[in-house]
């Protein structure tokens with residue numbers, strides 16, 4: 248059986264028609280005055296899911312979270328949480344906690360008091376609160392800093408306090424608005440895996456906002472790619488990466504080569520696209536095409552093959568000269584300039600330490616690919 | 627170069643200190659000296675006077691003649707003690723009233739759309755554009771038995787006989803609250819405006835109702851502003867003279883009025899100086915408290 252991204256999933260409630268979504272945005276529109284921040288958006292998130300909202304700045308990610316937390320009211324549509332309509336339910340009555348993009352730590356309280364705040368609000372016993380706070384401090388590696396005030400911490404430390412404070416209550420749903428933005432790369436990667444473990448252990452539902460695609464790919468069960476108040480595509484990281492539906496999604500996540508051309512033949516779900524370089528791309532397509540139509544084909548750099556000789560068959564191959572070589576350690580990236588002037592990126596895994604006869608600058612080479620290694624994009 | 631920068635750095639500190647020295651400490655020392663003197667019928671109306679021509683020995687002679695009699699007099703006559711107590715009481719109640727009115731005002735201003743805030747701020751400062759004296763006089767026109775307030779209330783049939791407000795303590799409270807409101811609103815506004823509204827959202831997110839979020843977040847964060855505002859109102863209100871003189875009755879006892887009558891009616895400079903020095907001592911306590919508060923809030927980076 249073939250599977251996208253070579254991962255076999257056991258958790259995919261979104262494919263089970265009997266599952267009821269835990270969080271449901273139904274036809275949500277949000278306007279600020281005349282400005283439409285979210286447009287007729289429908290989104291279902293399931294219990295225990297780790298869901299990521301991915302998109303550029305200002306596309307409405309925070310607005311979506313704030314509506315779920317109860318700080319903004321949708322202009323139209325409704326939000327259901329565990330089947331219950333949330334309209335009119337104030338933030339303090341929702342079983343949802345949020346980690347704020349600006350952290351929003353209480354400046355007059357110590358780190359411990361900040362973390363304990365929500366627990367005290369729930370009337371938890373003092374000893375239990377202390378235990379929980381200590382656990383949280385350990386989790387975010389701030390055991391030494393409990394007595395400090397927020398202004399005595401670094402940006403990354405503050406972010407961890409904000410994280411600890413939002414998880415301390417073990418809410419049914421945790422909303423994280425750019426939770427790891429201020430952390431350095433190493434700590435960020437560690438924290439990503441910790442968040443995933445935490446979510447697994449506690450069985451919580453996480454909705455995380457990020458504009459870091461790698462972060463979304465690493466952590467999330469599913470990703471929604473947003474643009475100007477709309478969801479462009481929802482899918483597992485592998486679906487989003489391997490089968491982007493549009494050029495926007497394709498170029499938003501990872502590096503990608505896009506070939507544009509004209510449809511020359513359509514036959515039983517297989518389409519031929521001829522590019523201005525004279526390359527003929529033959530690939531399966533989920534879309535309906537007509538000959539003469541414009542079409543584009545997307546393929547990731549690591550799925551391109553590079554060779555000195557023309558591959559057999561002649562289709563799905565183009566020649567060009569080596570324009571740039573970038574050595575990244577684990578792989579080498581070639582920029583190959585085609586005759587039309589388009590630059591194609593191909594990356595080769597450095598599986599061995601020494602190479603017999605490496606490619607050099609200005610060398611004339613061929614790039615080619617297997618028919619099912621790229622996708623035809625919808626227009 | 628190092629020397630010059632060291633000197634300029636000193637200079638920056640010296641300027642405010644020199645200002646305080648010349649315009650506060652020196653006049654205070656003169657008043658302090660007069661408070662230890664005896665009243666006499668001459669010009670100036672106290673003895674001894676220090677003549678710098680007599681040199682050091684002259685100063686020592688003067689020192690030997692100093693006495694605490696004026697201060698003893700203040701403690702013996704209950705008029706003064708009552709005036710102090712009544713001043714503090716009136717100032718305290720007015721300060722609380724100002725806080726009660728000023729806080730919602732400042733809160734509303736701080737939460738107003740940012741485009742509206744400069745206008746609102748302007749409106750708070752606007753009364754300063756006319757003379758303080760004229761504004762207090764205007765209150766006479768409003769509060770007197772045949773004044774605007776009584777006319778209005780009788781016109782709408784709320785009362786049949788005019789309320790007697792003018793020349794009572796009530797009029798003094800109204801006058802002080804009205805005059806000092808900006809001094810309360812401005813520091814409160816400064817403290818509240820600085821506060822990130824996301825803090826309130828975070829508190830509500832963690833389970834606080836809006837009211838408990840106010841007491842747990844907004845109020846503690848506004849404390850520096852509350853303290854500053856209260857002291858800015860309380861300190862001048864204790865020594866207030868114009869408002870009790872114009873709006874208060876003959877029974878309104880305030881130390882500013884007592885001081886005035888000692889100074890101008892009785893021409894007893896030494897006793898009035900003693901009254902002033904004692905007033906300052908009473909006020910030093912809240913001033914020190916204020917200083918401490920300021921230092922603390924600066925240290926915590928807010």
Ligand SMILES: Nc1ncnc2c1ncn2[C@@H]1O[C@H](COP(=O)(O)OP(=O)(O)OP(=O)(O)O)[C@@H](O)[C@H]1O
Pocket residue numbers: 279282284302303304305306307308309310311348458
């Ligand atoms: N209270 C508001 N009043 C008016 N416009 C708003 C308000 N809040 C958000 N917007 C607008 O709505 C749009 C979406 O904002 P939002 O904060 O959801 O963006 P975002 O996707 O979280 O971006 P970022 O990645 O920069 O945080 C933006 O264009 C923003 O200017």
Ligand SMILES: [Mg+2]
Pocket residue numbers: 308309310348424
């Ligand atoms: Mg945002």
